[in-house]
Amino acid sequence: MGPLSAHSLTSSATRNGQGLVAGCRKLTALAGTSNLLESIPSIALSVCPARGAELLEVSADGALRVLAADGVPLQTGMDRLALQARSALAGHPTLDAHLQAVDEQPAHGGRETVVGVPIPSPGDRRLVLVLEREPGTTFQAQEVRELTIFAYLSSNVLARARSDAEVRASRAIETALVSAVHEAVMSLDANGVVRALSGSAATIIGRGRKDAIGKRLRDIPGMAPLALALAAGDRCPEIVKLAGGDVKLQLRRCDAGVAVTLLATAGRAARTDAAQFGIGDLLGESPLVAKARETAQRVADSHLPILITGETGTGKEILAQAIHNASAREGEPFIGVNVSALPRELLESELFGYDAGAFTGASSQGHAGKFELARNGTLLLDEIGDMPLEMQAKLLRVLQERVVQRLGGSRAKPFSARLIASTNRDLEGEVAQGRFRLDLLHRLRVVHVQLPPLRERGNDVRLLVTHRLRLLAQRTDRVVLRVTGEVMTALETYEWPGNVRELMNTLDCAVSLLPPGKDIIDDVPECIERHQHRAGAPAGVANPMTLEAAEREACVRALQKTGGNVARAARILGVVKATLYAKIRRYGIPHLSTEPGISQNTIPR
Numbered sequence: 001m002g003p004l005s006a007h008s009l010t011s012s013a014t015r016n017g018q019g020l021v022a023g024c025r026k027l028t029a030l031a032g033t034s035n036l037l038e039s040i041p042s043i044a045l046s047v048c049p050a051r052g053a054e055l056l057e058v059s060a061d062g063a064l065r066v067l068a069a070d071g072v073p074l075q076t077g078m079d080r081l082a083l084q085a086r087s088a089l090a091g092h093p094t095l096d097a098h099l100q101a102v103d104e105q106p107a108h109g110g111r112e113t114v115v116g117v118p119i120p121s122p123g124d125r126r127l128v129l130v131l132e133r134e135p136g137t138t139f140q141a142q143e144v145r146e147l148t149i150f151a152y153l154s155s156n157v158l159a160r161a162r163s164d165a166e167v168r169a170s171r172a173i174e175t176a177l178v179s180a181v182h183e184a185v186m187s188l189d190a191n192g193v194v195r196a197l198s199g200s201a202a203t204i205i206g207r208g209r210k211d212a213i214g215k216r217l218r219d220i221p222g223m224a225p226l227a228l229a230l231a232a233g234d235r236c237p238e239i240v241k242l243a244g245g246d247v248k249l250q251l252r253r254c255d256a257g258v259a260v261t262l263l264a265t266a267g268r269a270a271r272t273d274a275a276q277f278g279i280g281d282l283l284g285e286s287p288l289v290a291k292a293r294e295t296a297q298r299v300a301d302s303h304l305p306i307l308i309t310g311e312t313g314t315g316k317e318i319l320a321q322a323i324h325n326a327s328a329r330e331g332e333p334f335i336g337v338n339v340s341a342l343p344r345e346l347l348e349s350e351l352f353g354y355d356a357g358a359f360t361g362a363s364s365q366g367h368a369g370k371f372e373l374a375r376n377g378t379l380l381l382d383e384i385g386d387m388p389l390e391m392q393a394k395l396l397r398v399l400q401e402r403v404v405q406r407l408g409g410s411r412a413k414p415f416s417a418r419l420i421a422s423t424n425r426d427l428e429g430e431v432a433q434g435r436f437r438l439d440l441l442h443r444l445r446v447v448h449v450q451l452p453p454l455r456e457r458g459n460d461v462r463l464l465v466t467h468r469l470r471l472l473a474q475r476t477d478r479v480v481l482r483v484t485g486e487v488m489t490a491l492e493t494y495e496w497p498g499n500v501r502e503l504m505n506t507l508d509c510a511v512s513l514l515p516p517g518k519d520i521i522d523d524v525p526e527c528i529e530r531h532q533h534r535a536g537a538p539a540g541v542a543n544p545m546t547l548e549a550a551e552r553e554a555c556v557r558a559l560q561k562t563g564g565n566v567a568r569a570a571r572i573l574g575v576v577k578a579t580l581y582a583k584i585r586r587y588g589i590p591h592l593s594t595e596p597g598i599s600q601n602t603i604p605r
Contacts, residue, residue: 020146023047024153033161040119040129040154042070047150048143050131055119056081058126067127074132076114081130115139117151121158129154184262192216192227195257199278199325204247204262208331230258275321275334275378282319283467284460288452292319299447300326305399307384307444308422310451313501316422317382319451324378329418332377335370340386347391349407352398358408371404374417384444385425385436396440419444454496454503459588461492461503468504472511473519481511483521485560489553490524494531502527552587555580559589 023043030036041053052071056064064082074081113135119127129151133139139147184201188194193216197209205212205223212220218227222242229240229249239246250261279293299306300323308316317336324334342350349358353369370379381387387395398404399419403412421444430436454461465488469481483491496502506525514521558569558580570580583589 019047020150023150027150027153027157030157031161031164033158036154036158036161038068041068044129044131044147044150045071048131048139048147050133050139053129053131056128056130058082058128074114074130076130076132080114081116113138115144115147117144117147119151119158120155184264186260186262187257188217188230188260189257192218192230194220199276199330201262202331204264205242206331208328210328211331230260275324275330277318277321278325279322282315282322283464284457285463286452286457286460288450289457289460292449292451295447295449296323297326299323301328302447303418304446305419305421305444306447306449307427308420308449308451309427310422310424311453311499312424313499314451314453315500316424316451317380319449320378320380320382320420320422323420324418327378327418329377333374334378334380335374335417336380336382337370338382340383344388344391347388348394351391351395352404352406353409354407355409358406366406369404369406371398371415371417372413374415376416377418379417379419381419381421383423384421385423385427385430389435389437392437392440396437396443399440399443454499459492461496462488464500464503465491465507468507469511472507476511478519481519481521485556487521487524489556490528493549493553494528548587551583552589555583555587555589 023046026043026046027036027039030039037055040055044053050071052074053069054066054074055068057067058064062082064078113133114130116128116130119129121127129147131139131147184204185196185198186194186201186205187196193214194212195214197212199209202209202212205220205226207220207223216227217223217230225240225242226247226249229236230251236249236251239248241247245264248263250263252259252261279297282289282293282296284290296319306320306323308319310316320336321334324330337351339347349367349369351369351371353367353372356364356366358366381395398415401412402416403414405412427436427441427445431438431441454464465483469483473479473481491503491506498505506527510521510523510525554573555569558572559566561572562568566580566584567577570577573580
């Protein structure tokens with residue numbers, strides 16, 4: 001595509017120009033490829049009056065497809081339209097050459113009631129703009145000239161829209177990638193605008209991603225020293241002083257901007273009030289886990305209290321931190337309090353704080369409670385079901401009035417932190433037993449998110465094992481870590497009373513006991529062995545086992561023994577191949593040669 005000649009546009013506008021200039025203004029004011037394609041025929045009719053206009057796409061085999069149309073449907077047959085389109089596309093490589101060819105056509109006898117002009121497009125896409133007039137009315141050379149200019153301008157505007165879309169997509173991908181890493185990474189474009197920011201970087205600079213992305217770094221409060229350092233180019237200092245302490249910089253520059261890794265120095269106090277997990281850290285494909293993630297994402301930006309329930313080890317605190325990091329409060333503190341871990345006599349002072357002299361041994365400076373420390377962030381009350389009844393009454397008053405008063409103090413302070421509570425208890429049952437206040441339950445359970453136990457999560461055990469082994473392989477400098485099919489079966493059939501936490505600890509222990517150079521876990525973990533012995537089953541066999549579980553294990557063992565050969569495995573099992581394939585699909589048995597995290601080389605004992 002040749003460049004749009006300003007001289008050509010100006011000369012045409014001088015001759016007739018008003019319709020062309022107005023049409024070009026309408027065209028350049030549009031955004032989005034689909035919107036542009038849809039509008040081209042209607043704007044073309046304002047540039048050059050006609051009874052109808054169509055924007056056609058010509059395929060490699062010459063077939064026509066109407067992308068957009070305006071006015072009366074064209075009466076010209078498809079064969080003639082195809083000929084007109086091919087003739088237009090066979091044309092000239094630049095706008096000036098095309099206009100010269102138009103001017104050189106004979107003044108009489110060379111014009112028709114149908115005119116087609118090409119819209120140059122990158123790649124294999126071929127677009128033609130076709131206009132049709134009433135029979136006996138022809139297009140003049142000047143009109144064809146203006147349509148040609150309009151078509152080339154359409155090409156430029158379409159290219160710009162495509163480029164803008166690619167830039168937006170690139171920035172979205174960049175933001176997603178940077179947000180997913182655990183390192184403190186920030187990327188800026190050539191103008192110093194923050195384009196992406198990881199959660200750890202947001203913690204170090206003390207600003208949430210939503211408050212920083214899309215803004216010039218120098219315009220963000222407290223970021224002037226960092227902006228000046230980056231503007232120094234090759235003379236950028238290695239360490240910059242920010243409000244929270246000194247930060248060491250590692251830069252990677254390119255034509256589009258710079259990527260900065262922020263490293264907290266030894267003298268910088270580490271934040272203890274920052275959440276570390278995101279929504280994506282709650283792994284699992286089961287419907288219950290997916291529903292919990294979806295609910296958390298939807299309510300993240302609301303101010304409503306949230307109650308998270310689930311057995312011990314299901315990931316309640318991970319979900320609470322993820323909700324905080326997915327909200328606009330991300331840059332604010334995340335304060336977690338384990339209610340059951342605090343002595344009854346200290347719980348009130350820890351939550352609400354105290355003034356100097358409030359009680360014997362109180363600090364002369366007073367002490368801020370967790371509600372104050374949370375500021376505009378998030379306060380997690382973990383194991384809320386263990387809170388004493390007298391404290392429940394005081395907490396209810398705080399939630400109703402949205403103010404906190406320190407012990408020994410006379411002034412109530414408003415608080416705006418978002419409250420999340422979590423428990424492994426059945427609070428409705430606790431209410432029935434008189435151990436928990438019903439009115440407090442209603443205050444806390446405005447939004448309820450329930451995390452399922454691991455035994456109810458289907459194939460999530462396999463997913464979690466694969467993910468954990470991948471992380472452990474990186475930490476232990478191994479290429480890969482795997483488990484045998486026998487061990488995987490034991491892991492999947494065990495009930496996991498400690499849920500995900502117990503599974504992770506079990507894998508950590510198994511990997512730590514592997515001898516150097518070995519990357520296959522082939523021993524059933526001790527916790528499962530002990531459970532099987534207590535249940536009266538021989539070691540290595542899960543008990544109780546359903547008929548379906550026994551059938552699945554038999555299929556897995558046969559496939560392991562034959563190295564994944566379905567025909568041989570079917571003979572061992574005494575069934576035909578089709579039956580074994582049906583069992584493989586029914587039980588979701590992976591192909592042992594390709595499933596990550598499972599070794600196909602070890603035959604079960």
